[in-house]
Amino acid sequence: MKYDFSTVEKKWQEIWEKEGVFHATNDTSRPKFYALVEFPYPSGQGLHVGHPRSYTALDIIARKKRLQGYNVLYPMGWDAFGLPTENFAIKNHVHPAEVTKQNIARFKQQLVSLGLSFDWSREINTTDPNYYKWTQWIFLKLFEKGLAYKKEMAVNWCNSCKCVLANEEVVNGVCERCGGEVVRKTKSQWMLGITKYAQRLIDDLDGVDYIERVKTQQRNWIGRSTGAEVNFETTSGDTLTVYTTRPDTLFGATYMVISPEHPILEKWADKLHNMDEVRTYQAEAASKSDFERTELVKDKTGVRLDGVEAINPVNGRQIPIFISDYVLISYGTGAIMAVPAHDTRDWEFAKKFNLPIIEVVKGGDVEKEAFTDCATGVMVNSGMLDGLSVEDAKVKIVDWLEQEKKGQPKVNFKLRDWVFARQRYWGEPIPIVHCDKCGYVALPEDQLPLKLPEVESYEPTQNGESPLAALTDWVNTTCPKCGGSAHRETDTMPQWAGSSWYFMRYCDPHNNDALASKEALDYWLPVDWYNGGMEHTTLHLLYSRFWHKFLYDIGVVSMPEPYAKRTSHGMILGENGEKMSKSRGNVVNPDEIVNQYGADTMRLYEMFIGDFEKSAPWSSKSIKGCKRFLDRIWDLQECIVEGGIRPELERNFHKTIKKVTIDIENLKMNTAIAAMMALLNDISDTGSITKEEFRTLLLLLNPFAPHITEELWQLVGFGSMVTSQTWPTYDESKCVxxxxxxxxxxxxxxxxxxxxxxxxxxxxxxxxxxxxxxxxxxxxxxxxxxxxxxxxxxxxxxxxx
Incomplete structure (x- = not known):
C-alpha cells in the first residue's frame, strides 16, 4: 500500500488541533519547557522554504520534550504592524488591517500544513488592540520613569517612505525597505533611554546560554569603552569636550574635528569669517546617512573654522578646529581630538589639509602611515609621559587631567538611545497628549487601548507628519491633568515595539487585566530556548532584553533576563548557492514541496540539509532521498513480527537512541537523521522488524516526521497516539x-x-x-x-x- 501523505497529514493536523494535543497547560506542578521562535512578519508573499528551518528545529525539540514529560509551551503569533503592509495598502487602496488579516490567514495555513506543534490557543497579533493596549501600557511606565522622552535630534529621513529610519534601516546610504534616498533632518522624536541599561546588558550576558557569536554581536553593538573626557579651551572662551579612549596620546593631538551639527557653531556664527562655507558644508552633510559619513574608505572632506582655535590642554598650543562629516553629533560629544601619527583616518585627513603629524608612541614610520602598535609601545615627544608604557601613561595622564580640572575618567558606549517614533499610520498610537500648560501628559491607564482611528488616506503628509495629524477631531482632546485643551501625539510606535515583549504575552494571552498574570510569568519565564536569525541578534535581542529588564525593575517579572538560551540558524540558499529572492528567480515555495513530497519529507530534508548553524543550498535531488527513506519506513509495516528488540540489534538501538537524544539537544539534526537511516539499514538486513523495534523507531522518528509516525502507530495498533508516549531511554553500557x-x-x-x-x-x-x-x-x-x-x-x- 503506497503512502498517501496528503490524506494522512491533513488527518493528523485536524486531530491534533481538535484534541488540543499541543496546548500548554497552566499546571505549575509539572516541569515546564518554553520553546520560542521569532514570530514572523506576515507579508503577502507568504513563507519560503527558509522560514521553516528554525520552526522545524524547535518543533523537534518541543516534541521530544513533551515525550520526556515536560509541560511544553511552543507558541506562535504575528508581528503585524509596519511599513510593508502599509505601503501595499496605499498602493492597492485597501485598509492595512484587511491586508494583515489576509496575510495572516495565508501564513497560518502554510504553518499548519507543515505539522508544526504550535499552541494555536495562544496565538497573538501585535495589531490587536487587546495586545497593543499592553504595549502602550509599557510605554507609559517607561514615560513615568523618565525612560521615554522627546528630543530634538538629527534623524535619517526617507524621502520616499516619508518617515524616520533608525541607522540600522539605512543600508549603503539608502532606505532598507524601498531603496529610496535618505537625508538628514532635525525632528522632535520620542526616544527610549536604553543607554541607561548598557552596562547591565553587557554584564548579564555572562549568565545566559547564548552561542558565542551572538554574545559577541551584542557586546560589539553596545560598544563599551573606557577612556577620559578631556576639556579643550578655545580662543572664543568656550570649552569643547571630547571623549577619547587614548588620553595618553594628547601630546600628539594637532587638530580637532567637530560634527557639522554641533550646536557651538551657532554660538560662533558671528566669530567665524567663513560661515558661508560652513553653512554649505552643513547642507551637504545633511544629505548623507550616518553610514555614508562614517565609511572608512572615502575621500576625507571638511572645513577649517576661520576665527576660533582650540588649545591643547597638555602643552597650551593652539590647534585648528575643523568640521567634518565623519564626526557624528550622536556619538560621544560630537567632537574629537585628532592624533594623525597613530590613526589612519586622522592621518589621511592631516595629509589632505597639510596638518602636523607628531609621533607620540615610539616606532613605525608615520610619513608612510606605517604606524607602530600604539597600544603597547613606549611614549615619546610627550613631556611628563616620556618613557612610560602606554598603560602607565594612561593612568598618569588621567590623574593629571583630574588634578588640573581639565578632564575626568569616563566609560562610554557606542549604543545610542532608541528612536521610538514613526510618522506613519500603521503602528501603535503613542498614548500621550501635549498640553500648552502641562507639557507632555500620559493618557490614564483606564483609557487604554488608544485605538488607531480610521483615516481616509494612509499617505504620509508632505511635511513629514503622520496621517493621524489630519484627523482634527481625534487630535484635539482635553488634558488629563488640567482639563484644558490639548492635542494627541500623532507619531506611532515603530515595528520593534510589539516584538519587544511578545514572549511575555504568550504566557497568558487572554488576560484583560495585565500583560500577563504574575503567576504565569513566574512559571513560564525565562524562555528556555529561543532560536532566530543572526540578523536579529543585535537590535531585537537588545530591545527585548531592555524592556524585560525594565519590567523586572518595576516588579512585573521576577528574573532579570528573558531568554535562558539563544541559538541561530543559517539560511537556506537557492540551488545556485545564492540568497533566495524573487529577482534571482531561485525562491522555492514550501507549498509546492508539501504538495509534491509531503510535509514530513520537507521537515526531514530541511533538517538533513546540513549543519543547522550554517547556510546550505537547496537541492531538488537530495530531497528525493528523504522521501525514499520515509517510504521505506512506511513499508516496514509489511514485515512486522512479534517480539522485543533482538539481541543482534540491541546495541544498534541503544546507540541510536543515545545519538538521536543528544543530537537533538545540540541541534545536530542532520546526524540524528543519519543515525536513524543507518539503523533502518541494519533492520532491513534482517528482513523483518519486531513490534518493539518498530515502536522504538517510530518514537525516535516522530519529532522529525510526526504525521507518518502517528499513522503507522495507529495502523499497527500500539494504542493512543505517539504524542502521549514516553521518549525511549538507553543503557550506556549497551552503547559501547x-x-x-x-x-x-x-x-x-x-x-x-x-x-x-x-x-x-x-x-x-x-x-x-x-x-x-x-x-x-x-x-x-x-x-x-x-x-x-x-x-x-x-x-x-x-x-x-
Missing part, C-alpha cells in the same frame, strides 16, 4: 562497541585498516598491527624507530631503512 576499526599507518601514511577488540591493550594492538599482511610486508627488513597507539583510532609505526 565490542570492536572498533582502527587505521594502520607507516610513517604517518595510511596503509590498511584493522578491526580489533575495543578494550585491547596497547601492546596487543601494536602486535596485531605488525601481524597484518600489508603491514608485515612493508616493515620487513626495516628498523622500527617508534610505535604509536592512539586508543580506538590508529597504530603508527615509524620505520627507517
Amino acid at each position: 562497541d565490542d570492536t572498533v576499526e582502527i587505521v594502520l599507518q607507516i610513517n604517518g601514511k595510511v596503509r590498511n585498516r584493522l578491526v580489533i577488540p575495543a578494550d585491547i591493550s596497547k601492546e596487543d594492538a601494536i602486535a596485531a598491527a605488525k601481524q597484518d599482511d600489508k603491514i608485515a610486508s612493508q616493515i620487513e627488513g626495516k628498523t622500527i624507530v617508534k610505535e604509536i597507539y592512539v586508543p580506538k583510532k590508529l597504530v603508527n609505526l615509524v620505520v627507517k631503512g
